[in-house]
Amino acid sequence: MSGFNDPSHVIILKEIAELLNEETELEPMLTQALKKFLEGTDFQAGWIFFIGEDGRHSLIAHEHLPAALLKKDCHFMKAGGCWCVNCYKKGTLRKASNIIECKRIEGVIGKTHEETEGLTHHATVPLQSGPERFGLLNVATPGRTEFSEHELALLESVAFQIGSAIKRIQLTKKEQEIALMQERNRLARDLHDSVNQLLFSMTLTARGGAEMTDSAEVKETFYGLQSLAQEALTEMRALIWQLKPRGMEGGITQAIKGYGDILGLNVKTEVKGVLRLPSKVEETIFRIAQEALNNCKKHSDTDKVIFIIRSYKDRVTFTIRDFGRGFYAEHVRSLPSVGMISMRERARLLGGDFRVESQPGEGTAINVTLPY
Structure with missing residues (x-):
């Protein structure tokens, strides 16, 4: 592969940036970005791990993995640990790096005795935006055991773009959740201040009407109305609770x-x-x-x-x-x-x-x- 200043690399970064800016859903965005990156480079396979605060990783996207790694719903990619995930959790993996040995690929060959179509090594880079870290981008090419500085520099640039896009989507989702919560709170307040108060007044009025009459038939009607109003009041309070649940804290x-x-x-x-x-x-x-x-x-x-x-x-x-x-x-x-x-x-x-x-x-x- 030629140097990082190759015009083709600039085109790749531009196309990926445009794709990332258009997507609003996380997993489709990552899958499409990974696919676009592989199409424009000599890398042939790739996968993205998300890693939570508890250290557990999840396979969020992958492209062109060998059949052996796809078996059992990508079992060898999802289970156990490996060097890159462990270094990520320790905080020692801060830039794109060559992986000398891949435990996951070796595990497939050792346990299933199946070939991985020439895939033995991969490069890895953390996905992050400022101080926030999200996971790892891994890429590989069959027959390659090491990647050049230019290739790793390109990989870091793409990882930076993806990390920024992940942060953008997370902020957008957070804003949507806040807006939804605010709307639920507003509706809960409106129901409490209007319908809830009307139903409460109705129960008091019905009780008062029952006490003011001597007619057993009319009294029974008022008590029936009071019972219905009380039942509706209970339903309304339950609805308000659903809109704005208390006690979750x-x-x-x-x-x-x-x-x-x-x-x-x-x-x-x-x-x-x-x-x-x-x-x-x-x-x-x-x-x-x-x-x-x-x-x-x-x-x-x-x-x-x-x-x-x-x-x-x-x-x-x-x-x-x-x-x-x-x-x-x-x-x-x-x-x-x-x-x-x-x-x-x-x-x-x-x-x-x-x-x-x-x-x-x-x-x-x-x-x-x-x-x-």
């Missing part, structure tokens, strides 16, 4: 117990493992739990509920179980309600699993597994 279990209190449910919680969950996973758990508790309030004919959550290395599982009347779960699977569809969809969006267990007279259990 105290943890997911505290928030779910608080929501159960609003509905008049006695929710017992059981936690196994350390709950350090991404905000997206935590919100999904809370929203699924809300819908499950709503269903319990409406259909189970019991106020006793247990919420069990277990945290593992790469996933979290939770169960919401009531001890009420139950139903035939097969009927729900064939004709699912809107609530069940909503819970299942929330789990699916995070790549999770959603199951319902129930029998008449034996209560109902919602079981969910979410990866993270």
Whole structure:
């Protein structure tokens, strides 16, 4: 490959910059940028790791990996550690570097005795924007055991572009989340100040009307109106809670117990493992739990509920179980309600699993597994 000042390199950097500026979704952006980079250089394969604060890495994008590395859903790329990931976690990997030996590639050859199409070594560079680090960009070429300074310089320039684009998308997503939260808060305030107060006034008026009449028939009508208004008031408070949940700062279990209190449910919680969950996973758990508790309030004919959550290395599982009347779960699977569809969809969006267990007279259990 010729020097870094080669006009072709300038064209590559320009095309990648344009692509990065146009994309708004993270994974498609990384995949397209990696593909564009490989098309314009002598590098033939590449992959991108995201590495979290806990040190765990995830394969977020890859292009032209040998078949041996693609097997079992890229098992050898996702499992275990390697030199570049370990150096990244230690903070000693600060610029583009040649990798003399790749543990992952060696592992494929050693365990499966399959060739990696001449791929034995790769170069690596951290993805970062200022002091923030996101992961690694790795590239390789079959038959190459070392890459020149010019190639590493080009790799660093592309990594800088990608790191800046990742930061931009994260800031955009954060702004969108803040805007959504502000809108939810505004709507919650409006509902509290208007509809909620009207319903509260209606319950007082109905109670007063019942006390002012001597007619048993009219009194019964007022009491019925009061009961309906009180039920609507409870529903409205639950809706306001959904829009602006309180107690999340105290943890997911505290928030779910608080929501159960609003509905008049006695929710017992059981936690196994350390709950350090991404905000997206935590919100999904809370929203699924809300819908499950709503269903319990409406259909189970019991106020006793247990919420069990277990945290593992790469996933979290939770169960919401009531001890009420139950139903035939097969009927729900064939004709699912809107609530069940909503819970299942929330789990699916995070790549999770959603199951319902129930029998008449034996209560109902919602079981969910979410990866993270």
